[in-house]
Amino acid sequence: MSAAANQPTRRPTVLGARGIGAGLVVALAAVAILGGLVIPGDPLAQSLTKALLGPEVTAPLGYDHLGRSVFHRLVHALRLSPLIALAAVAAAGAAGLLLGTLAAARGGWIDRALVILSDALLALPGLLLVLIVLAMVPGTAMGFWAGLSLVLWVEFFRLTRAATRELLASPAVEASRLLGFGPVYIFRTHVWPEIAPMMLTAAAFGTATAIMAIAALGFVHTGMRAPTPELGLMMVELLPYWREAPLALLSPVIAIFALLLGLTLLAGSRET
Template sequence: MTDQTPHLTHSEARSAKPRFGFAQLTGFALLAVLAIGALGGPSLIGQDPAKQSLLSTFESPSRSHLLGTDNLGRDMAARLLSGAQLSLSLALLSVITAGLPGTLLGVIAAWRGGWTDRLIGAFSDAVLALPGLLLVLMLAAISPGSWWALYAGISLTLWVEYFRYTRQRARVVLSEPAVEASRLLGLSPWVLLRRHLIPEIGPGLLTLAAFGAATAVTSVAALGFVSVGLRPPTAEWGVMMTELLPYWREAPFLILQPVLCLIVTVLALHLSVGGARRP
């Protein structure tokens, strides 16, 4: 045979290169820290985020208050952790509840085609016509400061993104000769999904999910900051920024903390998927 692929030793073989780059590993590490913080919450450090102590406001970091106290003498570390819990759980929930139905509907539309495709497509277009921000404002007016209203507003229209991406990609993948060959060989739809579809659209969906989560986190903070989202005394990053803003001159260290938390969270999410699709 003249047409032979040379037999490379394992160390030279292409699949042996490292799977993740440095940036991505940094993203994973940051995400892990954030996840631990969010899972443990304020009880990690044994402080109550709502407990005021007017005798000890604006304290510097100390053994009892790791990151100091705010204008009402509440423990900053506990409040940040509580905020992480709120933001990340909402991000996770909105990604799951938008990603799952969106992806499923996308696959169904691409798989069935015809009327099914047109119906779901029309429905998704109709949902897109609904402005998400308006929905949040409306729900906030109906039940001010409710976590569920916030969640619904942020994620109700989010599934369309997943739907459109999945449908588009799945249509291309499903029309490939490779899928036809697999069907002829008698492979079940499940195998087609696992071998053809998921490897092709998985990385893209992960990117969508991470960016969606980052957007959800910033949305919660932004709405909290303009007093439309969650209300004080809830310890939420955006709300904390509003509360601490008047004191930025005396205690710049305090307002920087929720801001940094927000930046780090968004950065971690973006970094963790950054290299996912690099060839």
């Protein structure tokens, strides 16, 4: 009776968390896509006479220490970091899904070699691996994409390998093989429908992790190079002026907090 009584109260909580997460992500995406159209402006344009001034119609969040519109820099930063993160997650997810399925299906030396490779990469701190790649192509979106993809594919690989191994041994898959169906049909019909929710959850967490990594490296001056609008770089640039322009500093802080919270709520609600 207690289990039945608890069941109706759980689903509204999950839907509420998912709704809040989706609302935050959609709101920030709308700012990133429509913000520059509603209030046109150049994120790189400087006017030292407006340095650290408060909000006005053409700059709703005020100006930074170089007289650049914080709003327009935030709009472009909300495009850059999520796009890099989504591209990295897409590449890592595709690689992890392909290699994880291959390892589970083939086994033998292929499985052992891929497991050793993933364990070797997992032994390295993620940010260190990204920094190594950025040392080769410093301060570029391509460097972030490559480094984050190398970090994130391991998680997708491990999840896919563990789940697919059990699915491929199931009676339904064996029956499909006996009927002459190929690996593409088996994956599309039996494997993907089962692992899709888990992969989408991992993708949401991976996107949040990638955005946080980009901001963290920008905050310590090892990420995107100035004057590129990027959330971590904006925070470190505005930190010395927090007394004179607190709104300018809080804008990227609140934006990245809301974005990470939204993605985490979406991933957590899927997992529940």
